[in-house]
Amino acid sequence: MTLNRPRITARRVAAVAASAALVATGVAGLGPASAAPVEDAPAAASNGNDRTVAHDKAARQLTLTDGDLRMVVDYAGAARVTSFTQGGVELLADGMYSTAEIAGSGAVLDSRTLAADPTVKVRGKKVDLTFEMANDELAIDETWSFSLSKGDIDLDVDRTYDWAGDAAPSLAHNGQLEIGWARVWDNIRRPGDGGNIPIGNTYAGTDGFYLNEPNDRYGVEQSAFVMLANEGERALAVDATSADRDLATEFAYGGDNTYQQTQVRDDGEWEYIVGTKEQGFVYSGHSSNGTDRYIYLPVASADRTDSVSFSFATADFDAYYDLGGRINGIADTAALTSLLNDFGRSGVVDEEYGMSTVGLRYLGNGPYDLAHSNPTVMGYFDPAMTESQKGMLEYFRDYAQGANGHMFGRTYRLSNPWGDNNLHDADPAYAAAIAEMYDYSPDSEWLASMRDSAHRAIGYMLEERYDAPTGMFHNGITDCNSRRGIMEWNDAFYVKWQSGYVNELMYHALTKWATLERDVFGDTDRATHYADTASALKEQFNKDAADGGLWDPEMGSFAFWRCPDGTVQASVKHTQLNLQAIAFGMVDIDRARAILDDLDVEMKKNRLPMVPMNFYPILPNTEEWSGDHFQSGLEDGPIYPFMTELYMKAAAFVGERDRSLEYLDATLERYTRDGFVGWSFLDWSLEPRFGEEWFPTNANAAGGVYTAMLGIQPQPDGVQIAPNFPAAMNGTTVTRTIHENDELTVTYHSVLDQTVDYSAKDQTVVMEWSGQQPGAKYTVREGKRTHEVTADESGIVRYALEGRVKKTRVTLVDGSIEGHVLTTDVPENLAVGAPTMVSSSWEEDRFLQPGVTDGSRFSTDPSMGWSSDSELAVDHSEWVTIDLGSTARVARVDLLPRNYDGRDIGRGFPVDFTIETSVDGETWMPAAAETGFSQPTGFDVPTWSFEPRDARYVRVTGTSLRQTDGGYRMQLAEIEVFGR
Known part of the structure; x- marks a missing residue:
């Protein structure tokens, strides 16, 4: 559903006036005590200069005002902030208070219900609130110290524990503080790692992303956040610090609340309920994944004092959505900044834990995903994000590499911890990612610490998976008679023997590390070995399939893999494979241009605004995969928005200027429909087809504006600027951070x-x-x-x-500003969307009468095409007539056979048939006639050309049909009509 809500903008001349949020009351907190009523927001905002403390002793209430921030503190048998407004907008639904859950008994102490009123001291613009929370196991003496200072409301929380003699001093949960935010925020930004927790945004609507379902919970090992709201463009910085305690924060869904809970511990590493690092679970996302449990293991808390200082301050909203300057030519810059800063940043797990490709709610990632997550990080020029990604690489080095050097591919839940697997894309993806991160943050000491691990990953492939006679790498499958191969995550293909995708990644890794070995470490022998291997691989890769390579001259593209018997499989114009070959420099300029020219033809023929994974279905005798349905399942033709960025990279090499912006605008337009929520990819109708995790890497197109179109690419000794864009972007000015602070x-x-x-x-x-x-x-x-x-x-x-x-x-001065101009000339299909008349129609099993002109050139899950009825057990005639709407010049008719996922190709295609045209629908003129026409069995489209003529109607009549499903039917996926 498209929601008609105000969109955010990167910059506005005048701020949109904030409207007061409705405040829910009576919502249960995480402890046993019920929520206190929330007071109404003030009628008007502060004038921005106030800094006052008002004390109503009779009501046992304090009101603290600092600029546009206003807190109301209730101390009548409680210690709680009942109202917190910013510019007159109420921010709390369940208040602000302290809790402590005892690990053994599960008992909860809660400052909203106290045995006695707190003691209050007001000293000018400072307030101390002292109270006790106690039961038979534990007594906590706690003081809240508020102060107003230069636009901030500061709150120091000092807590002393006094455990009973027989009590185990361990807290299952330490809510110091707990904040029950109202659902007024759309995003929670984390400056420490560049990440973002998206609760909802302009495009997805409120509660559209995360923390929107019962038991959603997410934890991070940090305590500084910026709360962001699209409406009114509001930002609030919420920081917590401690002089002697490590801090972490859990966010939890609570109906009308988003709970923020600060955790404390002494030292060492945080420990998690979901699993250990050795099991692969810390990186997998600090998420409870919809289960009712905390993130962190109980924390020991002996007799001592904990001190946590909080700061609440109005922040600059624009600073968190700034595109770094002015980017011209993009149709919707608001969508661009939201895709980049809301959606894309949602993949950052935490400080030192890097970028996940599957978002926050879903556990699971691994070194194989670095081929996708690294380009995401590189589109941000955010030093915090870069450092976090480097930390993730260290994590994989320490926990995800086997004794033989092979990288464990993936882990995603306790039933599937780190272990042996055969994801051979993991090894080169990991090694290449290390080299890429060095470009972005050239720390030779860090690179040296990663060097041996990269050697081992590359060494595994060289020693165990390299076929010297062919010069390419392979997996362990030696029999291509079986459809079951080894899975790799590009995406979910079951590949046999020599994968084009893995070989491309190996070429990239070898090339990058050859340079590092020569220039950084001075190891000329290893550099030469890597470079020579890469050169041999490139040469073999580019050979025709008949000569031992992967290039299929008939398809004009690379096939996906090659079997030991020399046959190539999955020659389906796989776009990622072919675009990546260009981006990695594996092809010469002529082949690169030919690939882009051919891709443009396919895009126009299929009227696609975004690049699909492949243009043809993988044949059923090629692989076995239950989800493999063309355009709609893993991984046979769907559209991943992240492919836009890969096209940008290939276009930048070729110098093709126009399509990158066109595909970017289409990607942004699609994002505005639902914010890319609840799915990972689309079918060709651009409707969601798979409710898996969301893919933050689908924001790569937004980052590609900087790295591929504006061409800003950090290098260890500086920066490369390689622009590639159309004239519409002239006048663009951007500022980016190179390395750490340049x-x-x-x-x-x-x-x-x-x-x-x-x-x-x-x-x-x-x-x-x-x-x-x-x-x-x-x-x-x-x-x-x-x-x-x-x-x-x-x-x-x-x-x-x-x-x-x-x-x-x-x-x-004298260069070509046009660059490489695509020369594709694809005639317009006059029949798309045209109404039809038919002799009969079988309206079941996704066959529909309009399906014969819906523009879908294959039989797919949404549309199989048209089928006549099959009530007659004997051969008979059937026909379909297309009304073009008005008289047009017609010279060609194509009949696309039924072809569902490469299965039953040509089934129901007529044996004898005629093609006729008419101006008035009454007098018909023959255009073609066939007798004994062979059933189509491949991807070639049967075509009939004739002398151009005027026509409004086109009729195809089957006079002899094939027996299909026990009867005689005429079936077509599509009829196309052209003027030339």
Whole structure:
């Protein structure tokens, strides 16, 4: 459902006035005590300059005002904040209070119900509130110290424990504090790791993402957050610190509340109820995954004092949605910033735990996913996120690598801990990710700590999975007669022997590490070995299938895998495989251009706004996978939005300027419908087809704007800028953080003309312009100076600026601004959506009369096409007539056979038939006639061309039919009509 709600914007000239939220009352908290009534928000906001403490002793109530923040504290038999407003908007539904749950008995102490009133001291703009919570096992003396200071409301919580002599000093849960936020927030940002917990957003609606179902709970090993609300563009920084205690925070769903609970412990690592690091569970997401249990194991709490300081301050909303400047040409920048900053950041698990590809609620990830999660991180230029991703790589190094060097592929729940598996994409994905992270954060000491592990992962593949005669890597399947192979997560293919995807990742890993071994570690022998292996792999990979490679000249693309007997399988125009070959530099410029040209043809023929995983179904004798249904199941043709970014990378190499922006706009438009909630991919109708986890990597297209289109790519010794975009984006200016703290600002006057301002000293800025003539000479103007440069064999011109680069304008003076222009010429199908008349129609099993002109060129789950009825047991005639709506010039008719998932291809295709046209629907003119036509068995589309003529109606009549399902039927997936 599309929700008509105000959209957020990156910048607004005037802030939208915030409306007061409805405050729920009587909601049960996490302890046994019922919630206290919540007081009404004030009628008007503060003038922004107030800083006062009002004490109503009769009502036992304190009111603290600091700027636009206002807290009401009730101490009548309780210690609780009953109201907290920002600009007049009530932020609490269940108040703010303290709890402590004792591990053994489960008893809960709760400051909302006290045996005696707290003691109150007011000293100017400071307030102390002292009270006791006690039962037979534990007495807690606690003091809340409020202070108003420079726009903040600060609250220090000091707690002393006094355990009974026979009580075990252990807390199952330490709610110091517990905050029952009203459902007024859309996102919870974590500056410590760059992550985001999306509760709901403009596109998905309230409660659209996470913490929206009973028992949803999420924990992070940090305590500084920014609460964000789209409506009114409000932001509140909520920080907790402790001088001598480690802090963590759990967020939990509570109906009308979002509970925030601060946990404390002495030292060491946090321990989790769901499992241990050795089992692979800390990384898997600090989530209770819909079960009613806490995240952290009970924490010992002997006789001592815990002190936690909280700060509440209004923050700058725009700072958390800023795109880093002005990006021109994008149809919906509000959707872009939301996709990037709400959705994409939701994959960050925690500090030092990196980016998950399956979001927050779902446990499960592994080294194989680094091929997708690393590009996500790289689109943010966020040092905190980068450091967290490096921490995840360390985690995999320590816990996810076997003794033989092979990386464990995945873990996702207690029944499936880390263990042996055969996900061979995990090894190169892991090794390449280490090298990529070094580019983004060039710490040679960190790289050295990861080096041996990367050697071992690459070494496993070289020693156990390399076939020297063919120069390519393989898995353990040697018999291609079986449909069951080894699964790899690109995505859920059961691959036999030599996978194109794994070999591409190995080429990438070997190439990256050859450079590191030579330039960083000085190991020329290893560098040469890696480079030579990569070169041999590239050569073999590009050979025609008949000559031992993976290139299928008939399909004009790479096949997915090669069997030991030399046959290639899954030659289905797999886009990730083919685009990745371009992005990794495995093909020459001519082949790269041919791949993009052919992809453009398929996109136009199928009228697709976003790139699918593959254009043809995998044949049923190729693999065995129960979910493998073309366009709608793992993994046979669906659309992953993250593919937009991979196209951007391939287009940047080729210099194709236009489609990246078109696919990005389509991705953003699709995001606005439901916020990509509750599914991982789409079918070609762009409707959700699989309610699995959401994929934060589907935000990669947003990050690709910076890395592939604007072309900002950090390097260990500086930064490379390789722009590739259409004229609509001219005038774009962005600022990004390179490495840890170097600031880069680029103004893009055009794709060939940039002004660069880089704060770093003694680093190199390399300008790169693609889409030029290979080997041709060009002029680069730097300021007032000119230099002659030569394009390489791929048509890429490079120019290096060394030393301090301060507002330097650099222009490729005589370059081609158009780059590579796609030359595809696909005629318009005049029959799409046209009404039909039929002799009969079988309206079951997803066959529908409109299905013959719905534009779906294959039989799919949503639409099998059209089938005549089958009441007659003998051969007979059936027909279908298409009304084009008005007279048009017609010269060709294509009949696309039934083809469901590569099964029953051509079933029901007529044996004898005629094709006729008419201007008035009464007088018919023959266009083609066939007798004894062979049943189609492949992907070739039967086509009939004739002299162009005027026609409004096209009729196909089957005069002799095939026996199908016990009767005689005429069946077609689609009829297409063209003017040429």
